Structure formats: structure tokens, C-alpha cells
Amino acid sequence: MTADCPSCGAPIAFRSAGLPIVVCDFCRSTVMRRGPDLELIGVSARVPDTITPLQIGARGSFEGRAFELIGRVRWQWRDDDGLVGGAWSEWLALFADGSTGWLAEAMGRYTMMTGIEPLPDDDIVRRVGAGETIRPDMLVELADASYRTIDARTAEAVGSEGELPFAAPAGETLFGVDLADAGGGRASVQKHGDVVTAWHGSAVTLRALQPRGLRRLDGWRQPGWAA
Amino acid sequence: MxxxxxxxxxxxxxxxxxxxxxxxxxxxxxxxxxxxxxxxxxxxxxxxxxxxxxxxxxxxxxxxxxxxxxxxxxxxxxxxxxxxxxxxxxxxxxxxxxxxxxxxxxxxxxxxxxxxxxxxxxxxxxxxxxxxxxxxxxxxxxxxxxxxxxxxxxxxxxxxxxxxxxxxxxxxxxxxxxxxxxxxxxxxxxxxxxxxxxxGIAPVAPQRSAGLDDARAPTFNTIVAGIATFLLLAVLMLAPWGVTVLDTTVVVIPDGPAAAAKFGPVALDRRRSGVAVRGSADLENAWVELDFALVNRATQERYEASATAEHYRGRDSDGEWTEGDRRPDVTFAALPRGSYDLVVEATAHVWPARQSWEQPAAASEPPIPVPVTVTRNATFWGVLWLALIVIWAIPMTQWFFWYQRNNDE
Incomplete structure (x- = not known):
């Protein structure tokens, strides 16, 4: 489905039927879908320059399921002294069955995760909800699986683009705890506003995703498996 | 982006x-x-x-x-x-x-x-x-x-x-x-x-020991040095001329605006390096003007050169003819050590005379990809001289002492 941006009139495309937010590529307005109506709810910051082979429209396959990248939020976190400690991108992947997942890209490493339902007695979900301090290398249980905590941080959005399940204006914050297991499995518990969500998936290499439609990078020879 | x-x-x-x-x-x-x-x-x-x-x-x-x-x-x-x-x-x-x-x-x-x-x-x-x-x-x-x-x-x-x-x-x-x-x-x-x-970093050089107390004429060592010199020159002749240090592509639209792009780094780690920049274009009855500049990142010194990739084909009273070089290259003789950026500016033109009757005026020409490679001279002249000195040091010294000793006797 395509429509005209209510702010600048440029065409905007909705590839997913279920996502409420799209950022206009042209004027960066954040547009919300309410039934047949489009509503302007703000302006998104541009994602800062980042060396990455990914781009919106790139396709791949995760655990045998084809996906396409349709949106991105760039997050950063700060050290105790207030300096930016690092940043990463969350690419929204739309799977062929209409479901979505997040492909996280941090320092050239990738993790694909999809939403899961935590169990009522998962302590980590309660602790994240209550804003408790979480240390690295703690053993935790989530949805019947054991993980170790990798890090726990509050992140702020610095830019966003494409289609998204939520608006991510610059400065929007999110608290997340990253979990890993011995098999390369990854999970995350996140608090966005008052809502706590749980995610699981795995660490992946770009190559294993059989990517297509990647960006070419100035001055670098694209590997043969990337296209 | x-x-x-x-x-x-x-x-x-x-x-x-x-x-x-x-x-x-x-x-x-x-x-x-x-x-x-x-x-x-x-x-x-x-x-x-x-x-x-x-x-x-x-x-x-x-x-x-x-x-x-x-x-x-x-x-x-x-x-x-x-x-x-x-x-x-x-x-x-x-x-x-x-x-x-x-x-x-x-x-x-x-x-x-x-x-x-x-x-x-x-x-x-x-x-x-x-x-x-x-x-x-x-x-x-x-x-x-x-x-x-x-x-x-x-x-x-x-x-x-x-x-x-x-x-x-x-x-x-x-x-x-x-x-x-x-x-x-x-x-x-x-x-x-x-x-x-x-x-491309240097391994530790092997040590050599010299035997100078041999009273016989050092004919054997001289033959060894001769063979070593021959092999060294043979390897030099067979070795590829250059090492590709940058391989990239510029896309230029015929009769469109100039395409400009910067690539790098081109790392030159010798005191002086010979560098060749080659642009190639698979074209017919068209030409691409290429301006190359190598800019030293540390000093911002620019080294510039131009080339034209062109190829024409036609027919006249003598029959079919073709002319032009699709793969021109320019060389920079001795660039100082440093990390460089390659700046490429390219404009492409189609031979207007042919375009006017062979193609509708409104049709736009497809963009021309121009692969650009930078090669650096692989011949180690310094190392070559050093190798010759090392190879000949022992026989020459031995001949010197042998000659002196024979004269004394």
C-alpha cells in the first residue's frame, strides 16, 4: 500500500499491514496510521552516518524464513560519566508470514530476535519491570531457558527510518538486558515506557543470513557471498 | 548516506x-x-x-x-x-x-x-x-x-x-x-x-656468515653468486609488475554531470613508490575523460594526471576501422611514503554525430561503469641492490684477498 505523506506529499510505502508507524524518507515526518487515516505525530531524527552493509529493502533468510528489512532505529548508550559509550542499530525484519523481528547490528556483530511470552515466574521480567540493578554474568531463567546476563543498559534513540512498530523520536529511552546462552542463543528483556517485553533468537553472521540487496561500501571489495 | x-x-x-x-x-x-x-x-x-x-x-x-x-x-x-x-x-x-x-x-x-x-x-x-x-x-x-x-x-x-x-x-x-x-x-x-x-610487513632478515680465510681461488663462490644473480633477475622478469592497492568503480552518465568520488586509503609504505592508475570503460563511439588526483592525507599534497578512455568504430572507403584506448593508464613516477586518497573526476560523452541518426534524440545513454585500479610498483630497487651486494660481497672480498695474497707471494 502506498499513500502520500500528509506533511510533504511525497509517496510513502507501507510494506507491512500491521505496523502503525512510517517515517517519510523525504521530510522525515513520523506518520501514524489509524485505520484509513494518516496522522502526523512528529519528526524523526536522521540516522547518523554509520558504516554498514545493511539498508532498508535488503533481504535475507533466518532459520529458513525469508525476511526483508523495512525499518531501523539507531540507539546509543552513555557511560557513567555521560559520554556516549556506544551505539547500535535495530533493523526491523518483516518475515514472509507478516510477523516481524529485530536484527540488531552492533560493532559488526548481528543478532536476530523475535518476541516471546515470558512465564509468570520469570524473575528477570519482574526485576526489569521494577527497575532493579542487574549485573553482568548473572544466571537467569526466561521462558524455560537459562541464560547469563551480558549487559544491562538504558539506551536513547538517536534516529529512525522506515516502518516501525512504535515512534522513536530522538531521546526516546529504552531499558534493556541482554542475555546469552552457551549455544549462541540470545534473549533480551526490555522496558519501553511501562511495557516489559521479552525476545529470543540467536547470534548470527551476516553471511549466514544469505543477504541480498546490501549496500556497496566505498573503498571496500564486496565479498562474493554478499549481493 | x-x-x-x-x-x-x-x-x-x-x-x-x-x-x-x-x-x-x-x-x-x-x-x-x-x-x-x-x-x-x-x-x-x-x-x-x-x-x-x-x-x-x-x-x-x-x-x-x-x-x-x-x-x-x-x-x-x-x-x-x-x-x-x-x-x-x-x-x-x-x-x-x-x-x-x-x-x-x-x-x-x-x-x-x-x-x-x-x-x-x-x-x-x-x-x-x-x-x-x-x-x-x-x-x-x-x-x-x-x-x-x-x-x-x-x-x-x-x-x-x-x-x-x-x-x-x-x-x-x-x-x-x-x-x-x-x-x-x-x-x-x-x-x-x-x-x-x-x-606486507618485512620478516626478520636471515644472518649470513662469511669465510674469508680460504686461500684457494674463490671460483665456487663466484659461480654461486652468478647463479643467484641470474635467478634474481629471472624472478624480477617473471614477477608481476605491480601490486593492486585499490580496485573500485566510478559510474558516469554520458553527457551528464561530472562524477566525482574519493577512494582510499592508498597506502604507500616505501620511501618512493611508482604508482599506476588505470581507468577502463567498455564503450563504443564514446569517450570518458578521467582526472585523477592522489592526495597525501598527512600533507594534503596533490599529484594530478588525466587520461581519456575512448573507442570509436566506423566504416569508410577502406572498410571497417576502429581506434582508441579503452584502458588508458597514467603513472606517477615516485610518490613519497604516506597514506593517500584517490580523487577521481569523470565525464562521459557520446559521439554526437552517430547518436543523432542512430538513436532517438530523447533516449538517454545508460550510465557507464568505469573500473579504476591503482597499482604500486612491486620492484624493490632498494632490495634488489641490497641483494646484489649481499650476493657478491663474499666472492668479491675473497677475490680481493686472493689477489693480494698471490701478489705478495
Whole structure:
């Protein structure tokens, strides 16, 4: 489905039927879908320059399921002294069955995760909800699986683009705890506003995703498996 | 979106600063004055004033090399010590593969891969992918020197708790922990010479001993030297002329605006290098004008040259004719050592006379891709002369003494 941006009139495309937010590529307005109506709810910051082979429209396959990248939020976190400690991108992947997942890209490493339902007695979900301090290398249980905590941080959005399940204006914050297991499995518990969500998936290499439609990078020879 | 290396200058000393892993890099340490800078700030705020830059990586920062088929660029360098020893680490980057560490303890190079999966620990044994690793005594490691760019906040004096685990085939795991996080790395030893040849750095020269007390005429040594000279010249004739240091493509629209692009780095690590830049275009009855400039990143000195890729075909009273060079090249005779950017400006034109009757006026020509390669002269003239001197030193000295002795008698 395509429509005209209510702010600048440029065409905007909705590839997913279920996502409420799209950022206009042209004027960066954040547009919300309410039934047949489009509503302007703000302006998104541009994602800062980042060396990455990914781009919106790139396709791949995760655990045998084809996906396409349709949106991105760039997050950063700060050290105790207030300096930016690092940043990463969350690419929204739309799977062929209409479901979505997040492909996280941090320092050239990738993790694909999809939403899961935590169990009522998962302590980590309660602790994240209550804003408790979480240390690295703690053993935790989530949805019947054991993980170790990798890090726990509050992140702020610095830019966003494409289609998204939520608006991510610059400065929007999110608290997340990253979990890993011995098999390369990854999970995350996140608090966005008052809502706590749980995610699981795995660490992946770009190559294993059989990517297509990647960006070419100035001055670098694209590997043969990337296209 | 822009992913070219970002060229900035040090707010402390003004030296050029290049950020190659744009978006990942948070700390960049000036190679000239040693100031630690905040790469997440467009103004490069100084985090720490200069800590005299001194030590250098054996692999110059900005150098690229292939290890196991993957192209890596050296972007950061650390000297660390702890547990009674010291070692050097070079941070490698590739946009599709992420980061690796090359650890040099003075004897062996080891390639470190940050682990995506955690080993399973039971007592002193850590298991990873079927391999068992045995824990050794832990120690504290500190950073003694740092230069280049890093995806974490690195600072001289910073310490982490390290625990090494020794595994099969001299592989090892390293667990590094501070208050905020735990990081695991798997280290694999590299065979002798692999890293040196990948990054084009010199191995240690072998020693030769001379026997000058031989009273016989040194005919045998002279023949050996003659054969060695012949082989050396034969290798030089058969060896490829150049090493490709940059391989890229510019796309230009016929009769459109000039296409301009910057590529780099082109690292020239000899005192003087001969460099050839070749642009090629698969075209017919069209020409592409190419302006090349090699700009030294440190001094901003420009070296410029132009070439035209062209090819025409036609028919006249003598029959079919073709002319033009689709793959022109320009050469720069002796560029000083340094890291360069290649700036390419290209304009393309289609022979208007043919276009007017063969094609509708409104049809636009397809864009022309112009692959551009930069090759650097591979002939080591300095090394060649040195080799000749080494080869002939012994026989010539021996002849000298033999001649003197015979005269005395």
C-alpha cells in the first residue's frame, strides 16, 4: 500500500499491514496510521552516518524464513560519566508470514530476535519491570531457558527510518538486558515506557543470513557471498 | 548516506585524524600527539591530553591484508602488559565481518575473534564447540599505549581481569572482565610468515656468515653468486609488475554531470613508490575523460594526471576501422611514503554525430561503469641492490684477498 505523506506529499510505502508507524524518507515526518487515516505525530531524527552493509529493502533468510528489512532505529548508550559509550542499530525484519523481528547490528556483530511470552515466574521480567540493578554474568531463567546476563543498559534513540512498530523520536529511552546462552542463543528483556517485553533468537553472521540487496561500501571489495 | 572514512583533524595538535569505522568507533587516539578523542562528538572533544605517542604497530594503521580470504584493515593498536609479560594488539576491521584482534607477543601472531557464544564452564574446564580449554592462573592486564580507533572507550592505565584457557592445537580462550561486562575471545596461532605476507610487513632478515680465510681461488663462490644473480633477475622478469592497492568503480552518465568520488586509503609504505592508475570503460563511439588526483592525507599534497578512455568504430572507403584506448593508464613516477586518497573526476560523452541518426534524440545513454585500479610498483630497487651486494660481497672480498695474497707471494 502506498499513500502520500500528509506533511510533504511525497509517496510513502507501507510494506507491512500491521505496523502503525512510517517515517517519510523525504521530510522525515513520523506518520501514524489509524485505520484509513494518516496522522502526523512528529519528526524523526536522521540516522547518523554509520558504516554498514545493511539498508532498508535488503533481504535475507533466518532459520529458513525469508525476511526483508523495512525499518531501523539507531540507539546509543552513555557511560557513567555521560559520554556516549556506544551505539547500535535495530533493523526491523518483516518475515514472509507478516510477523516481524529485530536484527540488531552492533560493532559488526548481528543478532536476530523475535518476541516471546515470558512465564509468570520469570524473575528477570519482574526485576526489569521494577527497575532493579542487574549485573553482568548473572544466571537467569526466561521462558524455560537459562541464560547469563551480558549487559544491562538504558539506551536513547538517536534516529529512525522506515516502518516501525512504535515512534522513536530522538531521546526516546529504552531499558534493556541482554542475555546469552552457551549455544549462541540470545534473549533480551526490555522496558519501553511501562511495557516489559521479552525476545529470543540467536547470534548470527551476516553471511549466514544469505543477504541480498546490501549496500556497496566505498573503498571496500564486496565479498562474493554478499549481493 | 555516507560510509567513506571521515577525515578530521586533532583539536590538540591539528594532525589529520581518520575515522574508518564510522558509527562504531567511540575513541580515536591521535597518532601524532597521543590525545584521546571522543569520536562520537563531531568536534572530537579531547578526553585526555597527549600521552606521548611512541610505540608503533608492526602493521601500520590503515594497512589492509587478507587473512583466510577476508580483507582486514588495521585501525587500532594497543600495547598491554600483565601476568609478567607484555604484548601488542592490532585491531582489525571489515564492514561485513566486524572486528578481529591480532595479538603479537614477539614470537607468534595469534588471531583473536570476539565470541558470539559463551563457553560452558565446569571447574577449570571451559568447553566451546567440542573443544576443551583448561583455565590458567588469572592476572590483571593494563593498557600501556594506544593509538588509532576503537569501538570501546579505551584509555592508558585501564585494567581488566584476564583469565586464559589453553586448548587443543595451541588455540586458547581469553576471558576479560571489568565491572560492566565480560568479553570472551578465541585465539588461533598463525603460521610463521602468514601475517607478515598478508600485511606486507618485512620478516626478520636471515644472518649470513662469511669465510674469508680460504686461500684457494674463490671460483665456487663466484659461480654461486652468478647463479643467484641470474635467478634474481629471472624472478624480477617473471614477477608481476605491480601490486593492486585499490580496485573500485566510478559510474558516469554520458553527457551528464561530472562524477566525482574519493577512494582510499592508498597506502604507500616505501620511501618512493611508482604508482599506476588505470581507468577502463567498455564503450563504443564514446569517450570518458578521467582526472585523477592522489592526495597525501598527512600533507594534503596533490599529484594530478588525466587520461581519456575512448573507442570509436566506423566504416569508410577502406572498410571497417576502429581506434582508441579503452584502458588508458597514467603513472606517477615516485610518490613519497604516506597514506593517500584517490580523487577521481569523470565525464562521459557520446559521439554526437552517430547518436543523432542512430538513436532517438530523447533516449538517454545508460550510465557507464568505469573500473579504476591503482597499482604500486612491486620492484624493490632498494632490495634488489641490497641483494646484489649481499650476493657478491663474499666472492668479491675473497677475490680481493686472493689477489693480494698471490701478489705478495
Amino acid at each position: 555516507n560510509d567513506s572514512p571521515r577525515a578530521l583533524s586533532c583539536p590538540n595538535c591539528g594532525a589529520p585524524i581518520v575515522v574508518r569505522a564510522v558509527g562504531n568507533t567511540v575513541t580515536v587516539v591521535c597518532g601524532n600527539c597521543g590525545s584521546s578523542l571522543d569520536a562520537t562528538d563531531p568536534d572530537l572533544t579531547i578526553l585526555k591530553q597527549s600521552i606521548a605517542a611512541g610505540a608503533r604497530s608492526r602493521i601500520p594503521l590503515g594497512t589492509r591484508g587478507f587473512l583466510a580470504g577476508i580483507e582486514w584493515e588495521a585501525i587500532g593498536f594497543l600495547e598491554r602488559s600483565g601476568g609478567g609479560g607484555s604484548w601488542q594488539e592490532t585491531l582489525l576491521f571489515n564492514p561485513w565481518e566486524g572486528y578481529r584482534f591480532l595479538v603479537d607477543d614477539g614470537e607468534t601472531w595469534r588471531l583473536g575473534t570476539p565470541l558470539d557464544r559463551l563457553p560452558t564452564e565446569a571447574g577449570a574446564i571451559a568447553t566451546l564447540g567440542g573443544d576443551r580449554f583448561t583455565r590458567t592462573e588469572g592476572y590483571q592486564a593494563q593498557v600501556d599505549f594506544v593509538v588509532g580507533e576503537f569501538y570501546w572507550r579505551v584509555a592508558v592505565g585501564e585494567t581488566v581481569d584476564v583469565c586464559d584457557y589453553e586448548g587443543p592445537r595451541e588455540a586458547s580462550l581469553s576471558r576479560e572482565a571489568n565491572a560492566a561486562e565480560v568479553a570472551w575471545t578465541r585465539l588461533e596461532p598463525q603460521a610463521d610468515g602468514v601475517v607478515e605476507s598478508a600485511f
